[in-house]
Amino acid sequence: MNKPRLLWLNITVFASTTLVALIGVPFYGFFYGFDIWQLLAMLAGIIICEISITAGYHRLWAHKAYQAHWLVRVILAIGGTYAVQNSILHWSSDHRRHHRHVDNDQKDPYSAGRGFWYSHIGWMLRDYQTGQDSNYNNCKDLKKDRIVMWQHNNYMFLVFFINFAIPTLLGLWHGDLIGMLLLAGVLRLVISHHFTFFINSLAHIWGKQPYSDKNTARDNSLLAFLTMGEGYHNYHHCFQRDYRNGIRWYQFDPTKWLISALYGLGLTTNLYRTPVERIEAIRAEMTLKRTAQKLQRLPNADILLLRLQAEYEALLTKINAFAQAKREWIEANRSKGSIMEGYDYEALKKRVEQLKQNFLEQKKNWMMLNARIA
Numbered sequence: 001m002n003k004p005r006l007l008w009l010n011i012t013v014f015a016s017t018t019l020v021a022l023i024g025v026p027f028y029g030f031f032y033g034f035d036i037w038q039l040l041a042m043l044a045g046i047i048i049c050e051i052s053i054t055a056g057y058h059r060l061w062a063h064k065a066y067q068a069h070w071l072v073r074v075i076l077a078i079g080g081t082y083a084v085q086n087s088i089l090h091w092s093s094d095h096r097r098h099h100r101h102v103d104n105d106q107k108d109p110y111s112a113g114r115g116f117w118y119s120h121i122g123w124m125l126r127d128y129q130t131g132q133d134s135n136y137n138n139c140k141d142l143k144k145d146r147i148v149m150w151q152h153n154n155y156m157f158l159v160f161f162i163n164f165a166i167p168t169l170l171g172l173w174h175g176d177l178i179g180m181l182l183l184a185g186v187l188r189l190v191i192s193h194h195f196t197f198f199i200n201s202l203a204h205i206w207g208k209q210p211y212s213d214k215n216t217a218r219d220n221s222l223l224a225f226l227t228m229g230e231g232y233h234n235y236h237h238c239f240q241r242d243y244r245n246g247i248r249w250y251q252f253d254p255t256k257w258l259i260s261a262l263y264g265l266g267l268t269t270n271l272y273r274t275p276v277e278r279i280e281a282i283r284a285e286m287t288l289k290r291t292a293q294k295l296q297r298l299p300n301a302d303i304l305l306l307r308l309q310a311e312y313e314a315l316l317t318k319i320n321a322f323a324q325a326k327r328e329w330i331e332a333n334r335s336k337g338s339i340m341e342g343y344d345y346e347a348l349k350k351r352v353e354q355l356k357q358n359f360l361e362q363k364k365n366w367m368m369l370n371a372r373i374a
């Protein structure tokens with residue numbers, strides 16, 4: 001079978017930046033050295049590139065997880081252009097197909113089923129996508145966004161302009177132009193490229209699957225650290241519209257923190273959160289599935305399975321009761337003053353607390369039972 005044609009522009013960009021990063025940067029560093037300002041400019045550039053992709057390209061545009069003020073969108077579009085990962089429209093179209101056809105070697109543009117190299121970078125080196133939605137029909141909403149279309153229509157110019165202008169200005173300010181071009185220009189681009197690409201490759205190979213094993217996506221906290229919180233990829237593939245990827249307070253998700261902080265400033269709105277009972281239900285279902293598989297080996301499997309099923313159903317009942325009461329409580333607070341006088345807020349609050357305790361207790365029992373059996 002003939003292989004698709006090579007994409008020489010992409011190959012040239014990846015090959016030249018990689019060679020400079022691997023040879024030019026160490027040589028220059030050895031003979032002339034770098035200082036803290038050059039390293040800081042590189043680090044800041046990596047953060048700007050990555051977070052523009054995660055908060056902008058990914059969660060805002062590809063998934064519509066929230067809405068943002070035009071100023072935020074302009075900044076994210078420019079930051080995303082600095083990251084050199086194609087236009088918002090193109091990137092989002094690929095990404096929506098990735099979610100829709102995940103692991104399908106023909107339809108998922110960076111299917112993990114085709115191996116690490118292909119899902120990491122190989123898919124961009126040849127024209128594997130010919131005929132795949134070249135009109136961006138899965139992004140009709142984005143075609144109406146003027147900032148998205150401005151970036152798309154001027155992409156080549158913007159990429160070259162921004163990627164030369166920012167490191168050059170930094171270099172002129174600093175005094176060592178070549179050093180700055182090497183660190184803030186090239187090494188910054190190579191590192192931010194590969195960290196982001198890890199989500200398509202490693203985050204489908206390495207990590208845990210607490211929510212679903214129906215696709216290859218995994219949760220991996222090391223990758224979350226390298227990618228502004230995108231490493232909780234198993235969660236993300238289950239709840240792609242959620243503006244959060246790391247939902248626990250201890251999970252590293254600076255993209256979520258940024259979106260929340262901008263919400264506090266009135267610059268983002270309609271942040272979508274998956275209802276807690278859906279998250280708990282899918283997680284418990286996954287645990288049930290795993291424990292049931294292990295149980296099959298035991299002689300008293302039937303009895304244990306019945307017990308497990310009963311505890312699982314009790315957990316669902318309790319989380320639903322808590323979630324329902326919490327919604328009522330939020331609603332009552334919202335309409336405080338307008339509803340009947342004498343409405344017993346205190347009683348409702350106490351009920352929510354009680355139902356929360358019931359749920360947490362049941363969750364503990366459930367986890368203990370699973371740990372004991374498994």
Ligand SMILES: [Zn+2]
Nearest residue numbers: 199200217233
């Ligand atoms: Zn994925």
Ligand SMILES: [Zn+2]
Nearest residue numbers: 095099236240
């Ligand atoms: Zn996604």
